[in-house]
Amino acid sequence: MSKDIQQVVVSLVKDLAPRNRDIISRRFGLKNGKKETLESIGQGYGITRERVRQIEEFALKQLSKSVFTNSGVANYVNWARDLIDSKGGVVKEKNLFKSFSGQEADTSANASLLFVLSVDGSLARSPENDEFNAFWSSNSEKLNSFKNTMALLTKALEKNSGVVPAGDLPSFAKNNSIDNLDTCLSVSKTISKNIFDEVGLVSWPEVKPRGVKDKAYLVLKKAKSPKHFGDIAKLINEVSFSNKKANVQTVHNELIKDGRFVLVGRGMYALSEWGYSSGTVKDVLVNILKKSQKPLAKASLVAKVMDARMVKENTILLNLQDSKTFSKKEDGTYTLRKA
Template sequence: MESSSNQPQKNISENFFFSDALKEIISGLSKRSQEIIFIRYGVHGGNALTLEEIGNKYNITRERVRQIVHEVVRKICEKKDNPYLVQAKTKITLAIQSNSGIIEKKKLASELGKSDKSEEAAISFFLECVDGINYQEIPGVLKASYSTAEFNVKKWKSIKDAAVEMLEKKKSTLLLDELFKSIVENYSFSGFGKENLSHYLDVSEELARNSFGKWGIAKWKEVSPKGTREKAYLILKETKKPLHFREIAEEIDRHSLNKKKTHPQTVHNELIK
């Protein structure tokens, strides 16, 4: 299992908020610098603005905005003993370490920020200051993620490739237990457990888990069904029993396969084609 030899302190306040910490830690800067940081990252309401949008707002060039942001980040990151910065960095580092050493950027922000956009924005700022972590991304292979410095990307890829091979060989989606068993029976990976596999698969672009908790190739219909017809067939396949089209519509919604409410008549029309 991936871990760090330099474990951070865990005495973190449960009432810690990244957005409040950022507000406090930059309070000594000029009002304009504070405002630029808030609107650049999207902290305290609103979406993050582009360099050009901020430049237009303050009648300065994009490059000047970039310089201001860079300078603020540099100054804050140098405050290594600041309690707000220490807590922010510790929470981020612990989250990555507890996820087998790698976590998708979106998941990191969502979990630590508790789905609060202002919190997620502040986390993006503090990520600039965290030592001992690396940004990882391989288009089409590895989602935008953060890992510990010692995380072995080569080992991750080997395990991910093994999962892909097992799934393609079986030509079927598998529960995590089943997939882990198949990999263990066919490969020899040291220091590797079921929880590691779950974390490793989470950051893969090629693999995904469907609404029934089964893993498969992301493009498979059983994993990412498109349209009511494919979703209906997935429901029938997983329930393993005949269902009335009204029941199918209810199951589609229950498993969050549609963003909008599924109409029974639509299911009926698709199934009789």
């Protein structure tokens, strides 16, 4: 089907003035798939960018009047409409190209399809921008509805405050009244899947980790338990974020500097969001007793410290023997010694 579209394009543009025909061909990349800018075309003709834009606009208006008598145009438009409808009314442009020519790239055949659909004008196109990849819809109403769905998905993810595992996506979409989820994910530039097949916002480090510290955060969060910095480096390399291997010392340095990580034992790091506390064992004991409204029993203190740090019970008990800091009452409970 893609082979015959060149003939349809020739039949469409044959009545245009030579310069107008050349400008249209270069703007759409009809010869080789490579679109040219208004400026580069203008330089070749010695005219302004604005003048090139006016000529392009005029030529397209001319062409739009002739599409109704061109059966070849109708065939390609109907094919595209059927494909779009089969995808729920919206399809990413590169997926449309792939179905048409077998390639997503900007080839002459794909450029010709884009040209034919643009001249016809009955299908709605959303050009590529910072939020979306280019996509097509069956009509402008469906296009705007899809954009609203994309906004709804973004808000739902923000409200969720975390990534959604792939297996939970159907129920997540249903609970938030989101249709065309697969198309949303393919079209969006702000929503994506991470290396663990979890969906979230691209701005989140769990989705698009930037640098070693974000990679460490992602693998540690996935591990769900404290790890030695050497093991964290190993996990980063096992996941294979890129061909570049993570250096153990670099990982350790980032863990030390980043407030998302807490040293909870000898070389052992946890996420601060898990409730672990930084500082020495004595610091942790002091903070626990400061927050307590009453003296605490030894067993209670030991349990609370172990929730915050990975230490042995004997280490905690040794710190409690610091009589300058802690006071043991007659009933065996502990408080902070008053200054």
